[in-house]
Amino acid sequence: MNRSGLKTIGLLWLLLGSLSAMAQREARIHDKAILVDGHNDVTSASIVQGRDITEPQPDRHTDLIRWKKGGLDVQFFSIFTGPVAHNPKGVYADANDQIDSLEALIRRHPQQMMLAQSYRDIQKGIKQKKLVGLIGVEGGHMIEHDLGKLEALQKRGMRYLTLTWNNSHSWATSAMDETLHADTLTHKGLTDFGRSVVKKLNELGVLVDLSHTGEQTFYDAIATSTRPVILSHSSVYALCPVFRNVKDEQIKAVAKNGGVICINFYSGFISKKFDDRLTALNTAAEQRFTDSVFKSTGDAQQARKQWQAYQKQEMEKVRPSLSDVVDHIDYIVKMVGDDYVGIGADFDGIGSVPVGLEDVSAYPHITAELVKRGYTKKSIRKILGGNVLRVVKASF
Numbered sequence: 001m002n003r004s005g006l007k008t009i010g011l012l013w014l015l016l017g018s019l020s021a022m023a024q025r026e027a028r029i030h031d032k033a034i035l036v037d038g039h040n041d042v043t044s045a046s047i048v049q050g051r052d053i054t055e056p057q058p059d060r061h062t063d064l065i066r067w068k069k070g071g072l073d074v075q076f077f078s079i080f081t082g083p084v085a086h087n088p089k090g091v092y093a094d095a096n097d098q099i100d101s102l103e104a105l106i107r108r109h110p111q112q113m114m115l116a117q118s119y120r121d122i123q124k125g126i127k128q129k130k131l132v133g134l135i136g137v138e139g140g141h142m143i144e145h146d147l148g149k150l151e152a153l154q155k156r157g158m159r160y161l162t163l164t165w166n167n168s169h170s171w172a173t174s175a176m177d178e179t180l181h182a183d184t185l186t187h188k189g190l191t192d193f194g195r196s197v198v199k200k201l202n203e204l205g206v207l208v209d210l211s212h213t214g215e216q217t218f219y220d221a222i223a224t225s226t227r228p229v230i231l232s233h234s235s236v237y238a239l240c241p242v243f244r245n246v247k248d249e250q251i252k253a254v255a256k257n258g259g260v261i262c263i264n265f266y267s268g269f270i271s272k273k274f275d276d277r278l279t280a281l282n283t284a285a286e287q288r289f290t291d292s293v294f295k296s297t298g299d300a301q302q303a304r305k306q307w308q309a310y311q312k313q314e315m316e317k318v319r320p321s322l323s324d325v326v327d328h329i330d331y332i333v334k335m336v337g338d339d340y341v342g343i344g345a346d347f348d349g350i351g352s353v354p355v356g357l358e359d360v361s362a363y364p365h366i367t368a369e370l371v372k373r374g375y376t377k378k379s380i381r382k383i384l385g386g387n388v389l390r391v392v393k394a395s396f
Contacts (some may be wrong), residue, residue, distance in 0.1 A: 022371070030367040031375050033283035034126060036074040036385035038262030038342060039136065039211070039233035040360075041349030044080045046155040048101045054109050061347035064112060064131060066361035071124050071394045074116075074385065076160065077102055078349065080138040083167040092149050092178040099135065100154050106133065115157055118286040118395045134392075136209065136232055139165035140197065141199050142170055159177045160230055160394065161206035163190075163217060164198070171197060172221075177216030179243035189216030191225070193356055197342060209262075210234075211344070212244065229259040233344035236354060237329045243267065244274050248335065255336035260387045260392070261329045262344025267352035270328065271320035274352070281311050315352065322356030327370045342388045361373075 042062040042102045046053055057063040057075070079102075081094035101348050106113045115133045125132035135157040143150045150161070164174040171194035172225070173185055182188070190198070198221050200238075201208050208225050211234045222229055231254065237245040244256075246261060254261055268275040286307055293303035332341040347353075347360055356365050363384075372379050 009092055022370075026364070026368045026371050028202070029380055030071050030364045030384075031126075032377075033362055033367070033381045034073050034385040035071050035169050036076075036342065036388040037072060037347075037360075038076050038230065038260075038344030038388060039078055039138075039264075039349070040345065040347050041078045041080060042347070043077045043098050043102050045348040047105055048098055050101075052108075053105065054112060061353070063360045064109075066359055067131055069328050069361040070363040072123060072131065072274060072360060072363060074132045074134065076134045076136040076344075076388075078136050078138045079142075079158075080349070081142065082139075082165065083169075083237060090137075091142045091145045092146075093135055095153060096156070098155075102133070102135070103322060116159075117157060118396060119389075120205070121393070122389070123328055124341065130392060134159045136160040136162065136207075138162040138209075138212075138232075139167070140194075141167060141169040144199070145193065146294070146319050147196065150197065150200055154204045154206050156380075159392070160205055160209040160232060161197075161201055161266070162209040162212055162232065162346060163194070163221060164214070165213050166212060168214075172217045173214045174212055174217070175214045175243045176212075178216060188214070188219035190297075195220065195224045201225075202227050202395075203291075207391065207395050211262075212247065215250070218246075218250060219253070222257055222259075225257070225325060227395050229254065229257055230388070230391055231259070231261040231344070232347040233262055233264040233349075234329045235264045235266075239328055239331055240268075240270055240272045240275065242272070243270055251332055251335055251340075255340045258391070260340055260342050260391045261332060262377040262388065263325060263332075264350075265345040265353050265357050266350040267315075267320050270354055271318065274315070274318045274320055277318045286311075299347070319352060320354045322354055322369055325357060326366065326373065329370070329371065333383075337376075338382050339387055339390075341383055343384065360382050 046060055054064040079095050079098045081091050085091045085094050087093035087097055113131045114125045122132050137158050140163045163172045166174050167174040168174045168177040171191045173188050198208055208221055208229045209232045210229050211231045234243045237247045289307050290303040293306050294300055329341050
């Protein structure tokens with residue numbers, strides 16, 4: 001081999017060594033950080049069905065094995081039911097049923113998981129290398145307009161209450177309704193009772209979660225709260241202008257409040273191109289497609305299968321990337337600093353995830369991208385969990 005060939009091989013070895021050193025540095029940063037995820041729907045998606053998530057769940061985003069692989073330390077478990085109850089006793093009963101299921105799972109695996117009632121509990125669980133669970137109730141309708149039920153949920157471990165889901169209710173209006181169904185609303189924002197809910201949450205040390213809330217509800221709540229707020233799973237409107245994302249003035253208001261915005265991974269909240277394509281592939285488009293296939297085949301089942309394959313192929317073309325998610329983190333950091341952004345993936349509650357963030361084992365990819373963009377270890381630790389823990393500590 002000539003000198004030129006040897007030089008090329010030497011350069012390749014240097015490059016590989018450099019890449020290996022970078023990967024090791026990324027792994028060290030990730031391992032030393034306390035990783036907190038603000039929102040996961042595995043409770044309603046799997047646990048209430050009797051699934052043991054300490055075992056592999058290949059058809060879901062979440063199980064304990066992949067959580068450990070992803071380096072997760074603290075998870076807010078979403079307690080969620082829509083406006084129509086599963087339990088005939090109502091949505092408050094639904095919330096209690098889900099907490100029952102979550103507690104039963106953790107009782108079966110006390111060496112691997114725990115529920116935290118205090119900041120000290122969180123620290124203890126992290127030290128014991130357990131997955132620390134916190135309860136977030138997603139939707140103020142689940143207190144059924146009753147502060148007594150709010151207090152009861154707090155005693156059961158509720159650590160945040162999302163004031164609305166997509167549905168508005170008697171004391172708060174949602175982002176979906178304020179944006180898309182404003183003409184149907186009987187009021188906008190928080191009522192007097194809604195303000196009393198926020199004050200009671202502050203009093204009890206329960207975080208006020210403003211994901212899903214309409215702008216008027218958001219500003220009413222942030223003006224009422226005396227403690228930092230959380231947006232447990234929301235992204236940036238300027239990068240993806242959809243009703244669920246937060247606008248620049250809202251980002252600034254959260255920073256002024258000392259709160260934190262946890263970035264949602266849903267493809268349609270990260271990429272407007274994805275959202276637009278999904279909107280275009282609506283019921284009318286499906287009907288046209290299946291009618292055309294049926295005319296040529298006479299087979300309705302085959303027409304439906306072809307539509308599903310076509311839809312999947314089309315959406316895959318516009319699925320955003322890991323880098324697109326970190327753009328949302330970048331945007332907030334550049335606007336208000338690195339103290340006000342975190343992670344709220346919404347795994348098992350979303351139908352599409354970005355390329356590179358396929359499940360809960362993929363969190364290290366976020367760290368790698370942040371390192372690539374020049375973020376310091378200190379900033380990365382804040383973003384991965386430190387900011388959420390700061391807000392948690394300030395509340396309970």
